[in-house]
Amino acid sequence: MSDKKNWNDHEGTVLHSVDGFDVIDCKLCGFKHIIPIPSEDELRKIYKHDYHVKDKPLMLEHQLEDREWLDSINDARLETLEKILGRAGSFLDIGSGNGFLLSQAKNRGWTVKGIEPSDKAAEYSYSQGLDVDCAVFDQECANRLEKFDVVHLGDVMEHVPSPSAILNLCNHVLRSGGLIAIGVPNEYTPVQKILNEDMDVRPWWIAPPHHLNYFDKESLEGLLSRHGFTPCHSEVSFPMELFLLMGKNYLDDPKLGRDFHAMRKQLELNLTKSGNRAFLDKLYGCFAEAGIGRTMLVIAQKNFEQE
Template identity: 45%
Template sequence: MNAHSPQAVQQSWQDAAGRVHAGPVHEAVGDFSVVDCACCGFKHVLPLPTPEQLREVYAHDYYTQEKPAYIEHYLQDKPWWDAVYAERYQRLEGWLPGTRRRLLDVGSGPGLFLLNGRERGWQVRGIEPSAQAAAHSRDSLGLDVQEGFLDENSVGGMGRYDALNLGEVLEHLPDPAGMLSLAHRLLDEDGVLCTVVPNDFNPVQQLLREQQGFKPWWVAPPHHLNYFDHASLSALVARCGFEVLHVESTFPIDLFLLMGQNYIGNDTLGRQVHGQRKQLEQALLGGGAGELKARLYKAFADCGIGREVVLFARKKCQRMRPPAETPQPQEHPST
């Protein structure tokens, strides 16, 4: 389906607040359509599930049905995740003075991002809707993680922070702008946000879809409701009161599909190609090429490719200040 052709199907839907979401349909999966929404400025599904429907999915079903091996694989990948998270903390530390080390991780999952922060001397706290993931964080890692959703009911008791992490969260929410508004309220003046979302409908995916007959495997409602790219995420964050500091990509793992390694639906092959990606990144970081890796992944973002968008932004304040320079990740020892 070519959503940019004159014959492209248009769809509209009105939410409970009376806002009309409308745009050309890019894909249709089951009862859901993905539209390029003029109201929101990014692609998302119609109709949007209610918050109550999503609470049940993420509180009990997500890690047992949608991603049953996720926690196991996550822990197997710990050395690699430690390197990934070290880079992200180094960026945060480059934009914050040494006295500001309070962080909230929203959707903290099994807890390794928080664990890395604690080991670096940060005061860390998490909030996580999955009972399994929250229990692992508390019982196995000894972390301060509250089970539940960050919303208007819980935000008042969360405190204030210098940094806030939203890793793989905004794509799951019926109102991502509302979540960014909560993040803005929780951050102190000049606080820094890190958010990571899948980079969907990217040029590599479109090539695979239109030229090689792949189905749109990345369209996965009701778990993934929103489909961002570098530009649409940057625009959304800016509209919600943040100044974008830095945008990069993660490794464009869908390049393996162009090379004939069809890992879609094949978990064994998927783990193999993920292992090759880990080997590349750990070789770069362990070999003293952290700056090269940073430049390469920024170039991926400039080309619109990469599996995820990684964006850092500062909470806007009224006083004027000079623009911050982008800190470069430090080198890591080999793991």
């Protein structure tokens, strides 16, 4: 039996312990996260200077190499949002990175704005003619902003000390009936559990202090519901950990990881470019049904009665 631990008001069963942090299934928050939770100041330092420069030096290079594939994913994502909203509108991307999604949205007729803490990524976005603030999304930042039709957070919620505080800020900058779209890693999946518990593979998905929070569909949708949103769409990306089940360990071999990434990219581009996007969605819907998929996207609508 695993131990229970608590830190401030956060309490839950310890699932894993990595690099001095414990992942708990937190009763207070309703999702899994590490304790102790690093302070805003500690995190600000990591993101302002370290992340894109030291830990992810290849990010822009890889993203440019992936451009065609990223554009097809972003296009599908925007198309889904346009379908639910009934039109293109105003779009706020929090953690807009190098601005690829913003560029794509702009091309499709959206009015776009980005918030990005990394100065290097923000600089690249300016060079692409995008309206991006180099800032952390906090109360002060939210107060400066207009109301938007859509707020998008890709690869943000796993990094923040308080997802609840972020959702409150999103509520503040979203118009009534507006949409929030959240992309996060899908964690503690059945395949991850099989690999870790039954096959002695290390819990590679746990990455403190960069990854603080570990969501699955149920915990993310639950969190959204408790913050005045109604989930209306979800989807997953290719379950990369299937390669581990096939006996190919890419965890300590970035080159092999890139090869497998290239394979799933090709699968998706082949189906999309040949006009079979509907089959791709159906196939990935089956992965979602099985609870697997490396990342997930959940879209939810801000409830009308709040204003």
